[in-house]
Amino acid sequence: MTETPPVRLAWAEARIVEREAVTPTVARFRFAVGWAQPHRAGQSVELRLTAPDGYAAHRFYSIASPPSQRGTVDLLVALAADGEVSRFFHEAAEVGDAIELRGPVGLPFSWAPEDGGPVLLVGGGSGVAPLLAMLRERAAAAPAVPMALLCAARTRAEALYLDELEARARDEAGFGLVLRLSREGEARRPDRAAVAAALALLPAPPARAYLCGSSGFVEAMTALLLDAGVAPRAVRTERFG
Ligand SMILES: Cc1cc2nc3c(=O)[nH]c(=O)nc-3n(C[C@H](O)[C@H](O)[C@H](O)COP(=O)(O)OP(=O)(O)OC[C@H]3O[C@@H](n4cnc5c(N)ncnc54)[C@H](O)[C@@H]3O)c2cc1C
Structure with a gap:
């Protein structure tokens, strides 16, 4: 052959x-x-x-x-x-x-409407970039797929397209946002509670979870997701480090 x-x-x-x-x-x-x-x-x-x-x-x-x-x-x-x-x-x-x-x-770290959901997105800093493509594609072609984004940034000013994300969370049924700022307000990194809050925005455990950011961020968040009961086979990661 x-x-x-x-x-x-x-x-x-x-x-x-x-x-x-x-x-x-x-x-x-x-x-x-x-x-x-x-x-x-x-x-x-x-x-x-x-x-x-x-x-x-x-x-x-x-x-x-x-x-x-x-x-x-x-x-x-x-x-x-x-x-x-x-x-x-x-x-x-x-x-x-x-x-x-x-x-x-980078086909393994990709999502298309036919992949369905629910989908959990977890992004740190510029790691939100590929997740934005997924959210924008959902809005354009698959608004019925439930998605939640856990977005980590240092400050509001440093969070990518925060206005767009907050408007989507307000206006798009089936999309929810959890924002964690590490150097402003309560100054908290995403933790167990943030993961629980993001999961609570979905109607069922995620069929797919996409995590993107620095190596340290992706490692820490993967551990938190698995601890929270997300199926290992659902987890896909992309490291910018
Ligand atoms: C799949 C994938 C997708 C990515 N997507 C994005 C994206 O959407 N947006 C984005 O901004 N980035 C993204 N990245 C990261 C991107 O590829 C680059 O790594 C990033 O832009 C830094 O590249 P640079 O050439 O500017 O820095 P580099 O020159 O590579 O340096 C990076 C850092 O390392 C330090 N450094 C370099 N050499 C040394 C050394 N010898 N000792 C100690 N420190 C050193 C530098 O000071 C600098 O702070 C992605 C990475 C991957 C793998």
Whole structure:
């Protein structure tokens, strides 16, 4: 029996068509992409910057826009202290620039309406980016699927698209938000009580739970979810660290 070789995605130049500040340290870049198939919510792209001497830096960025936004994808780039690629984006990248991308990648960390729910989303900092794509896709194509988001950020100003998330929680039946700020108000990291509050927003235990953020955040939250009785097979994780 002959095996089908894995499909290798080709690098292609994608032009930046919009740039917008989302928070003081996160910027949104909209890229025009000529993909034959749209991505699935939650997937990412691989990006390559090549210097004149041939040195290349590769990084992954989650797609924050839903598949229904055809022809373009939004990446939310958080500025990392002394970060090579994120600094380039914050200090130099402009509308009109062409950047090498390949994707979409990361099928295991993706959700589509036919996957159903209930779905628990747990995001820390810029780890909310791929979860935004899922929430936006739910609103566009599957508003009956129950979803809850446990969103952790340091301050309100640093939480990604908090206005949008709060408006969705207010206006969209079947979507609920639990926000935990670690450096403002009660200054609490997400804990057992936050997980319980998010689970209580769902009509049944989650069939899928998507966790995204730094390695430490994902590890801590995975343990809390399993402690709360979420089925291990439901849990999918993406680490930005
Ligand atoms: C699947 C996936 C999706 C992702 N999605 C996103 C996203 O949507 N948004 C996002 O902002 N990021 C995302 N990331 C993270 C992203 O890929 C980069 O890691 C991030 O932008 C930092 O890259 P950088 O080049 O700016 O920093 P780097 O140059 O890689 O540095 C990162 C940090 O490490 C420190 N550092 C570097 N070298 C050393 C060293 N030798 N010793 C000690 N410290 C060092 C730097 O000071 C900096 O603070 C994702 C990662 C993965 C794997």
